Amino acid sequence: ETGVTQxxxxxxxxxxxxxxxxxxxxxxxxxxxxxxxxxxxxxxxMFVYNFKEQTENNSVPSRFSPECPxxxxxxxxxxxxxxxDSALYLCASSQTVQETQYFGPGxxxxxx
Amino acid sequence: xxxxxxSPQSMFIQEGEDVSxxxxxxxxxxxxxxxxxxxxxxxxxLIALYKAGELTSNGRLTAQFGITRKDSFLNISASIPSDVGxxxxxxxxxxxxxTIFGAGTRLFVxx
Numbered sequence: 457e458t459g460v461t462q463x464x465x466x467x468x469x470x471x472x473x474x475x476x477x478x479x480x481x482x483x484x485x486x487x488x489x490x491x492x493x494x495x496x497x498x499x500x501x502m503f504v505y506n507f508k509e510q511t512e513n514n515s516v517p518s519r520f521s522p523e524c525p526x527x528x529x530x531x532x533x534x535x536x537x538x539x540x541d542s543a544l545y546l547c548a549s550s551q552t553v554q555e556t557q558y559f560g561p562g563x564x565x566x567x568x
Numbered sequence: 569x570x571x572x573x574x575s576p577q578s579m580f581i582q583e584g585e586d587v588s589x590x591x592x593x594x595x596x597x598x599x600x601x602x603x604x605x606x607x608x609x610x611x612x613x614l615i616a617l618y619k620a621g622e623l624t625s626n627g628r629l630t631a632q633f634g635i636t637r638k639d640s641f642l643n644i645s646a647s648i649p650s651d652v653g654x655x656x657x658x659x660x661x662x663x664x665x666x667t668i669f670g671a672g673t674r675l676f677v678x679x
C-alpha cells in the first residue's frame with residue numbers, strides 16, 4: 457500500500473462512452489501525475505499538476521481531460537477513446553515536483 | 569530529448585542466482601530511482617540514490633549511482649520467485665523537474 461489509490465482497477469468501455477478515472481493520495485503531497493503504460497513501452501507522462509494547477513501536458517489528445525479539484529484528488533475524464541488508448545493508466549504523487557513519485561496500482565483500460 | 573537505456577530487456581534465471589541490471593544515459597542526472605512493478609500493480613519504489621558514487625542496499629537489493637552521474641545499476645542477490653516482475657530505473661534531471669523512466673527489465677525466476 458503506497459498511499460495512492462485508484463478506481464476503478466479495471467474498465468472496459470466502448471468508443472462512444474464517457475468515463476472517469478479517479479486517483480486519491482493520502483500522503484499530503486502537492487504534486488500529482490497521470491501516466492500511460494502500454495505493453496513494452498516506457499512510462500509515458502501525460503499530465504502534471506502542482507498545487508492543483510496543471511503544469512505539464514505532454515501533447516495528450518483532447519479526448520483525455522484531467523481535473524484536479526484539490527491536492528489530494530486527480531481525475532482523468534475519458535471521451536470518445538480509440539482502441540489504441542487501451543493501456544494501464546497510472547497515477548502518482550510526490551511532495552513537490554522535484555521529489556520522488558509514489559504510484560497507485562493503476563486502472564487497466566480496454567477500449568472496444 | 570533525454571532517454572534512459574535500460575538493459576537487459578528481460579532475464580530468465582534460476583532461483584538462487586544473482587541478478588544485475590543497469591541504466592545508462594547520455595545526460596547527467598541528479599537522482600536515480602529503482603522501482604519494481606508486480607503484474608497488475610503500479611511501480612513501487614525500491615531504492616533512491618542522491619549522490620554520485622552512492623551505494624545503497626535494501627535487503628537483497630543493492631544499487632549504485634555511477635560516478636559519471638550517467639548510469640546506475642541494480643543487483644539482486646539470491647533471487648527468489650517473488651522477485652518476478654518489471655524493474656524500472658528512473659533518473660531525475662539536474663533541474664529536478666523531470667523524471668525520465670527506462671523501458672524496464674522483465675525478470676523471470678524459475679523455482
